[in-house]
Amino acid sequence: MSTKTKLLAIVAASVAASSLVAEEMTIVSWGGAYSKSQLRAYHEPYSEKSGVTIINDDSSAEAVAKLRAMNEAGNVTWDVVDVVAADAIRLCDEGLAMEIDADTQLAAAPDGTSASDDFGDLLVSDCFIPQIVYSTTFGYRTDLVGDTPPSNICDVFDLEAYPGKRSLEKRAINNMEWALLCDGVAKDDVYSVLETPEGQDQALAKLDTIKDSVVWWSAGADTPQLLADGEVIMGSTYNGRLFSVIEEQKQPVAMLWDAQVFDLDGWIIPTGLSEERKARALDYIMFATDTQRLADQAKYISYGPARKSSAPLVGKHADLGIDMAPHMPTDPENAKNTFLYNYEFWADYRDDIETKFQAWLAK
């Protein structure tokens, strides 16, 4: 027993000692290739500069629920959290995220343009510091779709020309818009139609036509796996995941950019941090969202930087050496027909439509 006690004491002491030496901060993100790009573009240079050890927590998917629980328990363990804009808006409304003044707390562009002008319209919430523009779009197996590859979003709904399984996200957002678009609704009218119960039924009826051929996904990694397996012939996911499948993993997959839906992803700082931790988080944000850092991230993953001043600095992929610009969702060649995630609409209708969608799914 005494050796065990000694061992215990040694382990406890070494744990305590190691935590005393280094300053630490916990940054929450999405995991996978995305976290890796942040690690290389932001975390590593920041740690080198400041000596702070950064611990990565891949919990962004449940960020809202966890932040609520942490806040209730009075024990917020996260310092900076990467969330999509819609979640940032919710967190801001609930008082779980700190308000940021873009002009004083974020770095100005190298030419002196203030941060609020540099980010422009992308500052969709007072608490949200945009980082990237990404899109949800389709990829297809080039070897399984016949001689004429799909080029139009409505090819997803065309079982005759493209028989086989397709994967769609297990939620209403995006799927409802695509369904209406392919049921003859004009692009400008999509949201006014989707407001009405009839419009929602129309979208679900359109989705009904392919329901038997759909594999529903919930994590961004699902569609790449399904495409690599050949289990589906086309599927929606985030464009960066598809880039990785095509260029890094060399799978026989190509992009269908048509009707891609743009969305924003960025940082929030939780409320309830101690002064010392808050100062550290703000210091990190100031560093990680400056013009050069945002452009650097595009070297590792094909998401567009949120600052206008970063766009000209986007160069080649760090490992593959290919030009990143043509792989950006914002590239003119890819952005011929696009949607912007409608934050206001979905903030108002999300609960209703989502309930209806899930009920339809369970039928």
Add this chain to the structure above:
Amino acid sequence: MAALTPISRKPLSLVLPTAGAFGALLGLFVGTANGSGFTGVVIGALFVAVMGAFFILVLKNEKLAKWISILGIGALGLWFAGIPGAVIGLLAGWFYHWLIYWLYEGRYRARLLPYLTSGQVLWHYTFRVICGAIFVFLITPILVVMPLSFNAEDFFTFTPEMLRFEAEGYSLKHYRDFFSNNEWQRSFKNSLIIAPIATVISVSLGTLAAIGLSQSHVPFRRAIMAILISPMIVPLIISATGMFFFYSDIGNWLEGTLGLPKTFVGYVKVVLAHAVLGIPFVIITVTATLVGFDHSLTRAAANMGANPVTTFFKVQMPLILPGVISGGLFAFITSFDEVVVVLFVGSASQKTLPWQMFTGLREQISPTILAVATILVALSIALLTVVELLRRRSEKLRGLSPA
């Protein structure tokens, strides 16, 4: 059951249909893979039945039949599905040859008692086949993981290169990733810190509780027992939610009032939570061992002047050690495998291996998870073997026969 039963040759009316039925089974798989399961069944049944008839009626040479069967079906497999098909074909050829002669020569009765009826003989073998099927059912999911972990691609897919047994289809890169990736290394280290400490706590507390509860004079024994093993019965997600709020308060107090560092408090919280989960296992196994413990031994020790502590370590502990060790193993595995509670109670600096595997599976389906799983399976087998060997050795030393 030595070979007492005289064996005799069986009629073809028994041999050919039975062999044909097994042929149909393989035919079903081959047929389904090539488009039509039904055709496969018919061809498979006919093929094996005709082969049996040929061996028995025409060839009449078992050695030669063996090689014809192995090489013939092996070549067929090669023709259908390349090298992996050939491997399966060689095995199948050996099996069908063996089956045909096993039935024809009546060898299946050789090891059985002579007076068994045909029904009993049939059941004897059906029972074994069912047992085998259950083993396959239990083990296959674990075995599938192992070859996939040597995949050269970043997906959970048996690539065509892998199926053709080509070297470029395989690689150790997922193992390299595990050993070089900081996230994996940190979570592995955390698991190795948290699980042993939690085990030591659960074993000490659980053993003491079990010994106390085995005394007849303790009031409300059953109620106390029920409360102590409740963490095992309550759904984990509910314990986890409760623990989250409970340990948050404790953590705030330790950090705020005592001024302990945040990371250290994080470890304390996870270790305590895992110890709570492990205690029921220790209590149950130790209580079970104590049932066979002779309490007159402790009285005898007391009679000779030993105090209770000496009695415990010198008399009682050695006798209940097997129960304590197996309880400790369960507690260790509980902590080492646990993902729900640590997701709630821990923060990212206490990320354990199962947590990392869980997020890895959710956010990025990377075969590194499979490599880790394979390493863990190997480690568990090694650990259990070592413990079992130690147990046998100590029993031999103490002159007890292995139970």
